[in-house]
Amino acid sequence: MTAVLITGAGPTGLTLAITLARAGVPVRIIDKSPEFHRGSRGKGLNQRSREIFDDLGVGEAVTASGTEHITLRKYRGGVALADHVSSGDRVPTPDVPYATGLLIPQWRTEEILRDKLAAYGVHVELGTELVDFEQDEHGVTARLADGRSVSASYLAACDGGRSTVRKALGVGFEGRTEAEECMIIGDVRADGLDPAYWHQWFDEDGAVMLCPFRGDDHWQLQASPERDAQGQPLPASLASFQRLFERHARVPGVHLADVRWMSTYRINVRMADRFRIGRIFLAGDAAHVHSIAGGMGMNTGIQDAFNLGWKLAHVLGGQAGEGLLDTYEEERLPVAAWTLNLTDERLRAVREGVRRPGVGTEAVVTDDVTTLGVHYDWSTLAGDGPLAGHRAPDAPLTDGGRLFEAFAGPHFTVLDFGAGAAVPEGVRTVRLGPAEEHARRAYGMEGRAGVVLVRPDNYVALSADAPSAIADYLKRLGG
Numbered sequence: 001m002t003a004v005l006i007t008g009a010g011p012t013g014l015t016l017a018i019t020l021a022r023a024g025v026p027v028r029i030i031d032k033s034p035e036f037h038r039g040s041r042g043k044g045l046n047q048r049s050r051e052i053f054d055d056l057g058v059g060e061a062v063t064a065s066g067t068e069h070i071t072l073r074k075y076r077g078g079v080a081l082a083d084h085v086s087s088g089d090r091v092p093t094p095d096v097p098y099a100t101g102l103l104i105p106q107w108r109t110e111e112i113l114r115d116k117l118a119a120y121g122v123h124v125e126l127g128t129e130l131v132d133f134e135q136d137e138h139g140v141t142a143r144l145a146d147g148r149s150v151s152a153s154y155l156a157a158c159d160g161g162r163s164t165v166r167k168a169l170g171v172g173f174e175g176r177t178e179a180e181e182c183m184i185i186g187d188v189r190a191d192g193l194d195p196a197y198w199h200q201w202f203d204e205d206g207a208v209m210l211c212p213f214r215g216d217d218h219w220q221l222q223a224s225p226e227r228d229a230q231g232q233p234l235p236a237s238l239a240s241f242q243r244l245f246e247r248h249a250r251v252p253g254v255h256l257a258d259v260r261w262m263s264t265y266r267i268n269v270r271m272a273d274r275f276r277i278g279r280i281f282l283a284g285d286a287a288h289v290h291s292i293a294g295g296m297g298m299n300t301g302i303q304d305a306f307n308l309g310w311k312l313a314h315v316l317g318g319q320a321g322e323g324l325l326d327t328y329e330e331e332r333l334p335v336a337a338w339t340l341n342l343t344d345e346r347l348r349a350v351r352e353g354v355r356r357p358g359v360g361t362e363a364v365v366t367d368d369v370t371t372l373g374v375h376y377d378w379s380t381l382a383g384d385g386p387l388a389g390h391r392a393p394d395a396p397l398t399d400g401g402r403l404f405e406a407f408a409g410p411h412f413t414v415l416d417f418g419a420g421a422a423v424p425e426g427v428r429t430v431r432l433g434p435a436e437e438h439a440r441r442a443y444g445m446e447g448r449a450g451v452v453l454v455r456p457d458n459y460v461a462l463s464a465d466a467p468s469a470i471a472d473y474l475k476r477l478g479g
Contacts, residue, residue, distance in 0.1 A: 002028045003316050005142055005152035007165060009033075009124040011042070011106065012284030012301035013158035014113035018056050019309025021120035023410035025316050028150065029122065032129035036114075039261035040105035040187050040213065040220040042298035047098040048371040048391070049299045052306050054097075055408045055458065061112045066104035067214050073197040074360040078250030082358035083197075086365075094438040095393035096372065097404065103198075105187075105213050105220070106298065130164060135279045154312060155280045158305070161268060163286035169277050175270030175289075175340075184225045184236035186262030187218040190245075192254045195219075200360040201248040207354065208248040209361070218260055223248075225264070236262040267291050269344065271336050275329040281308055288336040293347035294369040300339050303371065304332050310456035313410050314477070319426065321478025331376045342368055376459060383453070383462025383473050386444060392454045395439035397432075403439060406430045407458050414470055415439070418449040421467035424474055 004020055006013045009031035020027045045053070045062060053059045072084045087100035114124060129145040133155060140155040157165035166173060193199065195212040206224040213219070223244045225233040234240060238259050245256055271288045275281060284301025308328045314320040346364045353363025367373065376382060377389035394404045406428060407413050413428045414421055417440060423429050432439050440446045443463065453461040453470050462473055 001139065002026055002150060002152040004028075004154045004156060004312055005030070005140065005150055006156045006158055007031070007130045007142075008158035008160060008163075008284070008286070009110070009114075009126075010158065010160070010284065010301070011109055011113065011298050012305050013156070014110060014117060014124075015052070015056070015302045016156055016158060016283065016305035016309050017122060018058075018113060018117050018120070019306060019410070020313055021117060021122050022056070023310070023313035023317065025313050027122055028125065028152070029117070030125045030128035030130065030144075032127070032145075034127045036107070036110065036124075036126070037261065038107045038187075039263075040107065040211075040218070041261075042106045042109075042292075042295065043103055043211065043213070043220055044295035044299075045102040045104060045109065045302075046295065046299045046370050047096065047101055048374065049302045050098045050102060051394075051404065051458070052302060054404060055306075056116065057408070058112050058116050061115075062102060062104055062109060065108050065112065065214060066102035068100045068102060070103055070198045070211075071196060072360045072362055073199050074358050075199070075201040075249070076357040077203065078201065078248070082360075084360065084362045086362065094395050095442045097394050097402075101295070101370070103211070103213065105216060108213075108216075109298075130159075132168065133165070133280075140279050153279065153316065156308065156312075157280065157282050157286045158284050158301070159286050161270075161285040161289040163282065165280065166272060166282055166286050169280065171277065171282065172273040173270045174273065175268065177269075178267040182225060182233050182264055182266045183222055184233075184240065184262070185220065185222050185265050186236055186241065187260040188221050188238070188241060188256045189217055189258045190219045190221075190254055190256055191217075193219070193251065198361075199249070202354045202357075202360065203248055206244065206248060208244050210245075218258070221245075221256070233264070236264055238262075265292065267347075269340055271333075271340055275333050275336075276325060281325075281328060283308055283332075287332075288340065290340045291343040291347040293343050293350055293364050294366075296339050296343050296369060296371075299371060300336065303335075303374070306457050307332055310410060314456075319477070324477055327379060327381050331379050331381070334378070335374055338374075381455070381461065383464075384469065385452070385460065385463030387452070387460040388462050390460055392452075392458045392460050393442035395436070395442050397430075397439070398435050403430065404458070407454055410456050412456060412461070412474070413454040415443065415452040415454065416467075417443070417445040417451065419451050419465070419467050421451050421470060423467075423470055427470070427474070
């Protein structure tokens with residue numbers, strides 16, 4: 001029997017599948033689409049997601065395919081007014097290895113994740129649609145559109161904002177839709193346009209933006225739509241893309257062509273009222289949708305999956321009791337609510353910002369959108385110590401390695417600052433001497449002995465003077 005069945009093979013489902021597969025959990029991942037899409041869609045990985053991808057072993061691949069610092073060129077009336085280098089004033093620090101996010105088309109992110117998953121012998125099952133399911137105390141039985149059934153211990157719904165699973169469960173998905181406020185979006189060729197810039201044309205009567213990607217001859221176009229005589233938005237088309245480009249950009253000789261993907265985006269702000277229903281979990285857009293301001297959607301889903309993945313792996317591996325799974329909703333539902341509020345506020349900020357000539361989408365960026373500050377200090381998993389429930393900082397080690405390299409994998413990690421800790425089997429230990437100044441400073445261990453326990457998702461579980469606190473904490477997980 002499959003341990004975990006995942007429906008939906010976007011970044012959320014793929015991240016969850018990799019997290020489980022590397023822990024040795026039998027997993028299947030299905031998607032109703034007949035083929036993999038090639039749309040740029042969610043095009044930004046933030047700093048926290050980049051750390052997660054490093055942990056999963058795909059950090060180098062996404063960095064090689066993405067752009068860290070893009071120059072935003074802002075126009076008004078077709079005239080270039082100002083340039084802004086994204087995160088141009090930020091540099092890596094010992095505890096934060098990524099100073100900036102990464103521009104990378106979603107199709108490429110998914111391709112990299114699928115390749116990693118395939119290395120564990122797991123492949124996405126395309127054209128495989130879940131149509132119904134039932135669960136009991138022993139597991140979940142999912143029925144597929146072709147008449148087959150799949151039995152699994154757990155079902156993870158990563159099947160998007162229109163989630164079949166969420167709807168069938170009757171889970172509330174309250175919020176709002178801004179039907180009139182919309183944007184057309186698509187991937188086009190724009191030969192003759194300088195790919196050194198993310199071009200952003202803002203006028204009083206509309207806007208067009210064209211964002212280039214490394215190693216790709218297609219740009220992502222975003223624009224306010226044309227409207228009919230009644231003021232209703234017209235659907236996206238190559239012809240409308242060209243007309244809007246000519247109206248706002250006024251760049252002669254550039255003809256848009258070869259549309260690879262297009263869509264109309266409407267702002268939906270909604271959140272499920274539950275993320276766990278028995279043996280079924282909601283993650284990513286199936287659990288929450290919101291404004292694209294700040295690029296939080298894909299990143300929040302990736303971080304949902306990383307949180308859920310280690311917990312499922314520990315329960316299925318006998319290292320923790322079933323109650324650990326309740327902490328997925330306990331931790332991630334408040335983060336989703338915070339994200340909805342943040343993206344609403346960031347959308348207001350960028351709408352106000354672009355009214356000023358020379359201001360573009362950089363108006364959306366704050367430290368919050370890195371999600372490095374997301375924490376769970378309210379969680380029942382947060383033990384003692386001032387950093388409990390917070391992201392575990394990175395630090396260089398005197399042997400040339402880094403803490404993040406030690407954290408990578410499905411295990412807990414003990415940082416032993418001269419306490420002489422003896423730890424249970426399956427827990428990795430990093431012994432840190434007096435010369436590990438960066439680590440001692442980052443974890444509040446300057447001039448004293450003690451231990452820090454770091455969770456598999458790289459959050460601090462506890463810090464203590466006595467090593468016995470580690471065994472006590474792990475025992476509480478109920479394995």
